[in-house]
Amino acid sequence: MSPKRPARSPVRLHVVTGKGGTGKSTVAAALALALASGGQRVLLCEVEGRQGIAQLFDVAPLPYAEREIAVAPDGGDVFALAIDPEEALLEYLDMYYRLGRAGKALDRFGVIDFATTIAPGLRDVLLTGKVYEAVRRRATKGGQEPAYDAVVLDAPPTGRITRFLNVNAAMAGLARGGPISNQANSIMSLLRSPRTAVHLVTVLEEMPVQETQDGIAELSAADLPAGSVIVNLVRKAGMPDDALNLAGNGELPAAGLRDGLAAIGIEPTDTIVGGLQRTARDHALRVRLETEQRALVDGLGLPVVELPRLKEDVDLGGLYELAEELKEHGIPA
């Protein structure tokens, strides 16, 4: 382990949410790799039945079992688990109630089906319950060492995250006094503690930033701990400010472009010059929008981590690149 390694953060459960299209699954996977580096054991979970982890890591679909899927830089292991609500319910019944015969009877009577697909909230209770179990699990029976140094949850999108995490509060209220209620209360106390951090992934566009802002307000109203904002897919500006200004107003002089094109032997036709001016204008407008949005993100009152837009779609190599970025620029805690 490197001596420069910062003191271990109290956060054991990293919940990663984000609006659709912002790359939250990619960020969750990169975060798991980053957290694992230097010899840690990290569990990466998904709960939406999309097999997103398998696709990102280029492995066969994950079963309901924890498997090692990657080795982090400088050692360290990332395990993955696709949480399936039906399996989680059967496991739960078996673990807490040893409901051998009754468990099967429940299945026959359609209770399993009811619990996992129809009774809408129970599904989320089971999913969060499994995550809770993984966070609390010990490496050895009766030991103190946790089975995982950190758990990363690729969670539902920003618009649903508070409802998802808070489902146990609603359940605890409904199931006053029953075992479900006790379980739900324990889950809520983990989720509301400093051991949990909810990270919000966004891109520098209006809707995702707005949703991030709303998401933080909802989390805080529900007493859930927001961790950091991770700005994904960040472009480099690359153009000097004065040129950006001119381009954004559609006033970039054609003469300079003509000279430049002529200098490398491209005939500066009107369509080429006009096309480059439009390219410049699009770029400048986007940069302007991103600058505005970055100011909003910086004003959200949470630590901000930026991740670059990679040249290609993120593959396994890309995940390691992003994990390196996270290590260099601060793993959110």
Add this chain to the structure above:
Amino acid sequence: MSTRENPAPRGRGRSRSTPRVGPLASRAGTAPRLDTDALLADRAVEIIVCCGSGGVGKTTTSAALALRAAEQGRRVVVLTIDPARRLAQSMGLTELDNTPRPVKGVDTANGGSLDAMMLDMKRTFDEVVEAHATPEKAEQILANPFYQALSSSFAGTQEYMAMEKLGQLHQKARKKHEWDLIVVDTPPSRSALDFLDAPERLASFLDGRFIRLLLAPAKGPARLLTAGLSVVTRAMNRLLGTQMLRDAQAFVSAFDALFGGFRQRAEKTYRLLQADGTAFVVLAAPQADALREASYFVERLSVEKMPLSGLVMNRISENLVPELTATTAEAAAQRLSESGEHPLTAHLLHLHAERLGQLEHETHLLQRFTAAHPTVASVQVPALPTDVHDLDGLRHIGSLLAD
């Protein structure tokens, strides 16, 4: 303990980004074009459902289609589920009030009109209860903690209610001739398919033995409590706690009379979605996961015999300088950079080359989709540098959709 079955790829190294679709997938296909204006002008089409995964521009596209149809003479209502604030404002929707309101600033010269509404799932649910139960029963239901949790905080309810609202709007459109086209935006679900699954789930809930089990003690016939059943009841008691079971039973028995109606309407809406008057538009963005969702959806619609009009591919990069290939532009940018002259031209040439690289990648993704679904018509909408804030922005998108 965790298991270590089949430890998969370790170590770094770039994995292949090979498509998983099969050998034919990379062959270029020419998909038929989605003729948006013909779709909007077709008076036989009464419902357009926009679906796709989150973040692909569903709400914006729904609004743009609705506005374009209205300005071409249709009397349109657009049902949005969770619009971004500024998009809602662009249509004059300032609050979530569950009632269609006329959108101001629409060109009505062709005899059309546009109403817009946002779905309030709790209110929709409450209204259904109030409309179909006696005032006394309704009060009982609305006060039940089970009902309150179900109607406001549980995922899944939104899909039920979107279907319910669509059914209501359609009935109203038929009866009062207020609208001749309903454009529906679908909820931002875990999966786009949840929208289609909602009615079926509701039906299986109602048919479920579990419901009857919950109802049994309230209705009393002790002879139902066979040996197997009592095991189940005991287990339920242990699991849920008696209070929750009692609340659930109270809820189910109060709701009993409403179930039939729910089921009937859900099935009716489901058949409505299969009818000729409905057109599904699947939305995607040029990202592998969004297209994968779109593929699932297209396949599912075909299984369910639901009429698909085509695919809208949003946010495609645009080639603004077709005269310059990526290679030419990048080489020129390199040479200029090395010479240290004309940095701005060099930068723009580089940007152009990057954009073409992106476009090539997007085209490849789209070709894979087309190879897998060769008969699905599609239209591509270029990425815009800024977001939509007003009707003009929506109009612009509408024209791109019909381009």
